[in-house]
Amino acid sequence: MTLIQWYPGHISKAERQLKEQLKRVDVVLEVRDARIPLASHHPQVKEWIGDKPRLLILNREDMISNVIKQEWQEWFKNQGETPFFTNAKDGKGVKAINKASQGCGTDVNARRKSRGMLPRPVRAVVIGFPNVGKSALINRLLNRKIVASARKAGVTRQLQWVRISKDIELLDAPGIIPLKLENQEDALKLAICEDIGEAAYNNQEVAQQFVDLLVNLGTENVLKERYGLDALDLTGEEFIIKLAQMKYQNDQERVARQILQDFRKGYLGKVSLEYPPVE
Structure with a gap:
């Protein structure tokens, strides 16, 4: 298969700016795709943020089953993490993130007070791959549409600070992906x-x-x-060819787009592409 690689210039620039802004940030909201919680993790996030508090957000929880959700919850708990599950589209799970972010702000201002400094709003940044739902999440946190949001990669092109309340300021950053997508299995899931x-x-x-x-x-x-059409005894290529013959006048490109679109819009039901690794 042809390598999946994507690194537009605006992302390279955004990554540099983001690293610069991270120095001013108190808490990091890392947004991942609940259908692929491991493949949608940027490998350099931990290195960039050091010991800053981080909230792990698994968005699009409406697209996975409750059983899988509980399995991931358990798995992350065993890794010492508490994931927040959200559906940024309808706002589900967003209040808990607001509360947790403010909790981090309390610690920041306690330290400021001990140094004789005045309290200030907590500064949070939302980071993650393109199109995992960061802008939709920010709009939900703000209770109004303030940043552009769409179901496609690369809508946010520049960093911008937005004030959520007197307690929180939020930095909306463009989606960031590694310079090279080393793991092609992960790259495939990100493309799907x-x-x-x-x-x-x-x-x-x-x-x-x-x-x-x-x-x-x-x-x-x-x-x-x-x-x-049953895919069990067919290769993926054979499935596409056969379905094109059956229903799409032999148009394999149309079949491919249809299948991917149906998955992305949830028409195939609740389908996870990753399960928690067996320890």
């Missing part, structure tokens, strides 16, 4: 979930591998329910 831009990949190759991935995970039944 549309968490990297379309210019990075070939739709047909990604759709074929998506079908193969569902078969490997044992969840290929969602394809049969949606398209009336």
Whole structure:
């Protein structure tokens, strides 16, 4: 398969600016995609933020089952982390993040007071891959639409500070991805979930591998329910070809786009692409 690589110039610039701004930040809100909580983790986040408090947010919880959600909750707990599950689209889970962010601000201002300094709003930054729902989350935290948000990668292009309340200031940063997507399995999942831009990949190759991935995970039944074709004894490539013959006048590109779109919009049901690693 062709390598999936995407590193537009504006992201390189944003990464430099973000590192600069991180010095001024008190708490980091790291947003990941609940369908792929490990693949949507930027490997350098910990290195960048050092010992600053970090809230781990798994967005799009509406797109995974409650059973998988509980499994991830348990797994992260065993890693010493407490994930916050959200659906930024309808605001579910956002109040808990607001409260936790303010909690970090209390500590900051206690330290300031001990040094004879006046209290100030806590400074938070929202970071994560493109299109994991950062801007939608910020708009929910603000209770109004203040930053551009869309279901595609690369909408936020520059860093901007926005005031949530007298207690919190928030930095909205563009999506950041590693300079090289070393792990191609992760890159594939990011492409399937549309968490990297379309210019990075070939739709047909990604759709074929998506079908193969569902078969490997044992969840290929969602394809049969949606398209009336069983993928179990077919390769992803064969599935796309056969479905194109059956329903799409042999147009394989159209089939590929349709399958990816159906997954991204939730038409295949609640489908996770990752499960917690077995310890």
